[in-house]
Amino acid sequence: MNDKAVAAKQELLKLLDQDYNQTHDQLAHQLSVKPEQIAQWMKELEEDRILVKCQPIINWEKAGLDDVSALIEVRITPQREVGFDAIAARIYRFPEVRSLYLMSGAYDLAVTVEGTNLKEVAQFVSTKLATIDGVVSTTTHFVLKKYKEEGVIIDDEEADRRLLVTP
Amino acid sequence: MNWAERVSPLVRSIPPSGIRRFFDIVAEMKGVISLGVGEPDFVTPWHIRESCVHGLQRGYTSYTSNYGLLELREEITQMIETDYGVSYNPKCEALVTVGVSEALDLAMRAILSPGDEVLVPEPCYVSYKACVTLAGGVPVSVCCTREHEFRVTVDQLAASLTPRTKALLIGYPNNPTGAVMPREQLATIAQFADEHDLIVISDEIYANLTYDGEHTCFSALPGMRDRTILLNGFSKAYAMTGWRIGYALGNEDFIAAMTKIHQFTMLCAPITAQIAAIEALKQGRPSRERMVAEYDKRRRLMVEGFRNMGLDCFEPKGAFYVFPSIQNTGLTSLEFAEKLLQAEKVALVPGDAFGACGEGYVRCSYAASSKNLAEALDRIGRFVKPLLK
Numbered sequence: 001m002n003d004k005a006v007a008a009k010q011e012l013l014k015l016l017d018q019d020y021n022q023t024h025d026q027l028a029h030q031l032s033v034k035p036e037q038i039a040q041w042m043k044e045l046e047e048d049r050i051l052v053k054c055q056p057i058i059n060w061e062k063a064g065l066d067d068v069s070a071l072i073e074v075r076i077t078p079q080r081e082v083g084f085d086a087i088a089a090r091i092y093r094f095p096e097v098r099s100l101y102l103m104s105g106a107y108d109l110a111v112t113v114e115g116t117n118l119k120e121v122a123q124f125v126s127t128k129l130a131t132i133d134g135v136v137s138t139t140t141h142f143v144l145k146k147y148k149e150e151g152v153i154i155d156d157e158e159a160d161r162r163l164l165v166t167p
Numbered sequence: 168m169n170w171a172e173r174v175s176p177l178v179r180s181i182p183p184s185g186i187r188r189f190f191d192i193v194a195e196m197k198g199v200i201s202l203g204v205g206e207p208d209f210v211t212p213w214h215i216r217e218s219c220v221h222g223l224q225r226g227y228t229s230y231t232s233n234y235g236l237l238e239l240r241e242e243i244t245q246m247i248e249t250d251y252g253v254s255y256n257p258k259c260e261a262l263v264t265v266g267v268s269e270a271l272d273l274a275m276r277a278i279l280s281p282g283d284e285v286l287v288p289e290p291c292y293v294s295y296k297a298c299v300t301l302a303g304g305v306p307v308s309v310c311c312t313r314e315h316e317f318r319v320t321v322d323q324l325a326a327s328l329t330p331r332t333k334a335l336l337i338g339y340p341n342n343p344t345g346a347v348m349p350r351e352q353l354a355t356i357a358q359f360a361d362e363h364d365l366i367v368i369s370d371e372i373y374a375n376l377t378y379d380g381e382h383t384c385f386s387a388l389p390g391m392r393d394r395t396i397l398l399n400g401f402s403k404a405y406a407m408t409g410w411r412i413g414y415a416l417g418n419e420d421f422i423a424a425m426t427k428i429h430q431f432t433m434l435c436a437p438i439t440a441q442i443a444a445i446e447a448l449k450q451g452r453p454s455r456e457r458m459v460a461e462y463d464k465r466r467r468l469m470v471e472g473f474r475n476m477g478l479d480c481f482e483p484k485g486a487f488y489v490f491p492s493i494q495n496t497g498l499t500s501l502e503f504a505e506k507l508l509q510a511e512k513v514a515l516v517p518g519d520a521f522g523a524c525g526e527g528y529v530r531c532s533y534a535a536s537s538k539n540l541a542e543a544l545d546r547i548g549r550f551v552k553p554l555l556k
Contacts, residue, residue, distance in 0.1 A: 015464065019537060026541050029471040030464035158210050164514055165190040165203035167293040167342075 008033070009041050013051065020054045057152050069098065069114045070121050072129065073107040073139040084108060087134045096124050107139070118142065181300055184293050185520030189504065193514045200543045201514040202531040205342065207406035207487070211443070212454035215405060218446035219439050227438050233430040235263025235414070236441045242448040243414055251384035253392055255416045262422050262429060263436045263444075267372050267400045267413040268294060269429070274368050274396045274415060275302035277424035283333040288319035289522025290490075292342050292370070296522075299336070307332070310524035313481055313492065317346035321359045334366040337385070340373035343521045343530035344490040345466075345483020350383040357388040366421075367395045372413070373486040375404035375455060378463045382485070386416070393418040396425075403486075404455050405447040412440040462487050465533040465540055472544035473531075477555050487534045490518065494527040496554040503529055511546035 008031065015027055024035040024042075031038070045051035060067055076087050084102055091111060092100045099112040111129070115121040122140070130138050146154050171179075186203075193199060210216075234240060240257035248254045255261055264270040271294065279285070281303040287295050288309045296306040307327050311317045319337065337356070339348040348356070360367050369385035386395035400413025415425060429435075447455075466483060473480035473491040480491040493503045500517035507513050515532075518525030533540055 015537075022537060022541070026468060026537065029468040030537070032467055160208065162204050162206055162208070163190065164193045164199060164201040165186055165516060166205045167184065167186050167520075 009045060009050075012038065012041055013045070016051070016054075057149055057154075059146075059154050061146075062155070067114055067116055068118050068121050069112060069143045070125075071141045071143065072111040072113060072125060073141075074109040074111055074129065075107045075136040075138075076109060077134045077136055078108075079134060087132060090132055091129065094124070094128060096121075096128075177300065177303075181297050186293060186516055189514075189516060189520070192505070193508065196508065196512060199508070199512045199514050200535070200539050200546070202533070202535060202540075202543055203514040203516045204532050204534055205488075206408040206534060207403065207458065208534045208536065209406040209458055211406050211410070212447075212451060214450055214454070215407070215443050215446045219443040222439060222442035227442055229438060231263075231435045231438050231441060233426055233435055234258075234261065235436055236438070236445070239263055239441050239445050239448075240414075242445055244416070246448055247384070247397075247416065251382075251387040253384060253387040256419070259419045260416060260422050262415045262426050263441060264400075264413045264415060264429065265433055265436050266402065266411040267370060267398045269411075269433060270398045270400075270413050270415040270425075271295070271298050271368070271370065272301070273425040273428050274398065274421075275299055275304060276428050277421060278334060278366055278396075279304035280333075282331060284329055284331040286324055286327055286332060286335045286365075288323075288337060290317070290341070290343050290518060290525035290528075291336075291521055292338055293520060295336055295338070295370075304333070305331070308522060308524070310522075311344070311346070312524070313479070313528075317341060317344035317481065317490070318348055318352060319356070321355050324356070324359055328363060332363065332365065334368060335360060336368045336370070338370035338372070340377055340382070340483075340485020342373065342486050343488050343516070343518065343525065343528075344481065345486045345488045346481075347377055347379075347484040348383065349380070350388075353383050353385060354388055357385070357391050360394060361390055365394070367391065368398065369395055370398045372398065372400050372403050374399060376459055376462060376487060377485045378459075378466060379484050396421055401444050401447055404459075405444075405451050406458060407440075407443065407447065410437075410440040410443060412436055412444050462533065465535075465537060468537065468540055469531065469533045469544070472540075472548075476544075476548045476551050478551065487532055489531050489533065490525075490528050491531065492528050493551075496551060498554070500526050500529055507547065507550050511550045513543050513546050513550075 011031055024038040027038045028035040078084050079086055088100060091097060096113050096115060097111055098114050101110045103110050113121055113124055125138055125140050240261040244255045244257040244261055275298045279302045283304045284307050285299045285304050286309055287306045288311050299306040309319055309323050309327050311319050367385060374382040386392045386397045396415055396417040398415050401407040469489045470480050470482050478491045480489055483489055496503060500519050504515055504517045516530040518528030518530060
C-alpha cells in the first residue's frame with residue numbers, strides 16, 4: 001500500500017476516534033473521497049485488526065453500578081523461547097482482565113481487573129493470577145475514583161459557553 | 168428630558184450591528200443549533216490556560232509597559248519574521264492591544280482626520296465601518312462579488328478613489344466569506360496603494376486559518392512594510408477570544424501614535440492574557456495545527472452539504488465560515504435566516520449584516536462539532552427543499 005493511502009486511512013481513524021457515530025457520507029465529505037471508499041477502508045481496517053473494536057466509555061458509577069477495579073503489578077519470571085508472552089496470554093484470556101500491558105521498570109505486567117466487589121477481585125488475584133506458573137509476586141491497587149479514561153474526562157465536560165450569535 | 172438626543176450625533180448615526188438584532192431573537196429560543204458563532208468551538212488549549220494560572224500564582228497582577236510585555240513583543244515579531252519574512256523592532260514597532268478590535272480602533276484614530284476616506288471592501292467584519300466613522304473618517308464601501316471570489320480588485324478600488332482617500336482597510340482571510348487573497352493579487356493592491364499613497368490596515372486575524380496554500384502577509388510585500396499597519400491576535404488561531412489579546416505592527420511613527428491613544432484609554436492589555444499569549448506563541452503551534460486540521464475537515468463537509476442541497480456555495484479558503492448564496496430560494500438573507508430559525512431552529516447570520524453586498528448570502532460558521540454541523544445541514548436541507556422546487 002502506498003504512503004498516501006496509509007495517510008488517508010490514518011486521517012479516517014482520527015475522525016473515528018473523535019466520533020464513531022458519523023455516517024460514511026459525512027466522513028467522505030471531510031476526507032474528500034467517495035462514501036464507497038470509506039466503506040472499503042473500514043472493511044480493510046477491520047480485517048487488519050487496526051480498527052479493533054468500538055465501545056462506549058460509560059460512567060458506571062453514575063449509572064448506579066458500583067463495580068470495583070484494581071491495577072495489579074505483576075512480577076514474573078520470563079520463560080525460555082516465549083519470554084513474557086506465554087504468561088501474558090494466560091492472564092489476558094481471563095474475562096475479568098480489562099487490560100494488560102508489559103511494562104519497563106520495577107514490575108513486568110500491569111493488569112487491570114474488574115469485579116462486582118472487592119472480594120471478587122481479591123479472590124481472582126489470589127486464586128487465579130498469583131497461582132500461575134512464573135508469577136513471582138502481585139501488588140494490588142484498588143481504584144478509588146476515575147477521573148479520566150481513554151482521553152475522556154469522566155465528569156467534567158467543558159460546556160459550550162459561547163453566545164449563540166457573535167460577529 | 169430626551170436623553171437620547173444628548174447622545175453624540177456621530178454615535179447616533181451608526182446603525183446598530185445587524186448581528187446584535189439577530190442575537191436577540193435567537194437568545195429566546197431553545198434547542199437551537201447555532202452556526203452563527205464567530206469564535207472557535209474549542210476552549211483555549213490547556214497548556215495556555217495553565218500558564219496563566221501559574222502566572223497568577225506567582226503574582227503577575229500588575230500593569231505592564233504600555234506597549235505590552237517585551238517578551239511577548241519579541242515572540243510576536245520573531246514569529247512574524249519566521250513565518251512571513253518581514254521584520255519589526257519589538258521595542259518600538261509592536262503594540263500589544265486588547266484584541267484586534269482595539270488595535271483597529273487605535274489605527275483609525277491615529278491616522279484619520281475628519282472627512283478622510285477609507286476604502287472598505289465588503290462584505291467585511293462588522294466593526295470596520297463603525298471604527299472609521301467613530302474616528303471621524305468616512306468609510307467608502309467597495310463591493311466584492313462572488314464572481315471575483317469575494318476578492319477586491321484594483322479596478323473597484325480605483326472607481327471609489329477620491330482626493331480624500333487616505334487608507335485602505337482589508338481583512339483576508341475574510342470574515343464572513345472565507346475568501347483569501349493570493350500573493351499575485353495582493354501585489355496589485357500593493358502597487359495601487361503605492362501609486363495613490365494610501366495607508367493599508369491589514370487585519371490578518373485569520374492568517375493561521377488558511378487551508379489551501381500559504382497566507383501572504385500584506386506588509387511582507389515589497390515596499391509595503393512601512394505603509395501597512397498589520398493587525399493580528401490570538402483569538403482565532405489559539406481559541407482565545409475571551410482573553411481579548413491582539414497586536415499591531417507597523418512603522419515607529421504609527422505605533423507611537425497608536426500607543427499614545429492606548430496609554431490614555433487602555434493603559435495596557437491585561438497581564439494575564441499577555442502571559443497566556445507568550446505561552447501560545449512559544450508552545451502553541453501543535454495545538455493550533457490540530458485545530459486548523461479539524462476546521463479544514465468541517466469546511467469540506469459544509470461546502471459539500473450546501474452544494475448537495477442545490478445552493479451555490481463558494482469554497483472558502485480561510486477562516487471558519489461558509490457563505491452560501493440563498494438567492495435561488497427567493498428569500499432575502501434576513502427572511503431566510505428568520506424563517507430557518509423558526510422552522511428548523513438553526514441560527515446563522517444574514518449576509519447583509521456584513522455590508523449591503525452581503526445580501527443574498529448567509530454566513531454559517533463551522534466552528535461547531537461535526538455532529539452539530541451534520542444535524543444543521545440536515546435541517547437546512549429540509550427547509551430549503553420546498554423553496555427550490
